[in-house]
Amino acid sequence: MQETRIDVVAAAIVDDLDHPTRLLAARRSAPPALAGRWELPGGKVEPGEDRLAALHRELAEELGVTVTLGAELPASDGEGWPITPVHRMRVWFATLREGDPTPLEDHDELRWLGAGELDDVPWLDGDVEIVAALSRSFQRS
Numbered sequence: 638m639q640e641t642r643i644d645v646v647a648a649a650i651v652d653d654l655d656h657p658t659r660l661l662a663a664r665r666s667a668p669p670a671l672a673g674r675w676e677l678p679g680g681k682v683e684p685g686e687d688r689l690a691a692l693h694r695e696l697a698e699e700l701g702v703t704v705t706l707g708a709e710l711p712a713s714d715g716e717g718w719p720i721t722p723v724h725r726m727r728v729w730f731a732t733l734r735e736g737d738p739t740p741l742e743d744h745d746e747l748r749w750l751g752a753g754e755l756d757d758v759p760w761l762d763g764d765v766e767i768v769a770a771l772s773r774s775f776q777r778s
């Protein structure tokens with residue numbers, strides 16, 4: 638049986654790539670099962686699409702911004718973070734280049750979270766481990 642795997646890409650948008658102190662979190666507005674939970678902005682890679690091109694496309698569509706990408710947040714198994722039984726998500730650090738982040742689609746609120754506030758919002762289940770890894774990278778910087 639062929640394994641089903643859906644590739645998702647997302648950005649950990651921070652204030653400073655070298656010394657991050659704040660992370661931009663986004664609250665989902667849809668679908669109903671996920672609405673109200675918080676995530677990293679991003680989305681599915683389209684067939685034949687380059688992962689980083691997909692990430693830039695999603696950030697333009699969802700937030701109306703362009704970004705400078707930094708390092709990837711290494712996932713536990715190298716194949717991406719297992720956010721659901723079928724989705725694998727790759728995450729890159731990013732900083733804003735152009736545009737003021739606005740919840741244009743898929744989200745109804747954006748919030749900058751400081752290092753001590755990362756647990757203040759109800760993240761999607763699959764993001765909890767990722768946010769813990771981000772939190773460790775904040776503390777090291």
Ligand SMILES: Nc1nc2c([nH]c(=O)n2[C@H]2C[C@H](O)[C@@H](COP(=O)(O)OP(=O)(O)OP(=O)(O)O)O2)c(=O)[nH]1
Pocket residue numbers: 645646647671675676677678679680681682695720721724726743761762763764
């Ligand atoms: N973008 C994003 N998706 C996440 C995160 N955590 C998590 O479990 N997911 C899940 C939610 C969805 O099931 C899936 C990504 O789908 P999506 O709805 O964001 O993708 P998309 O923008 O391409 O959506 P669509 O075109 O299919 O409507 O991954 C996260 O931090 N960011």
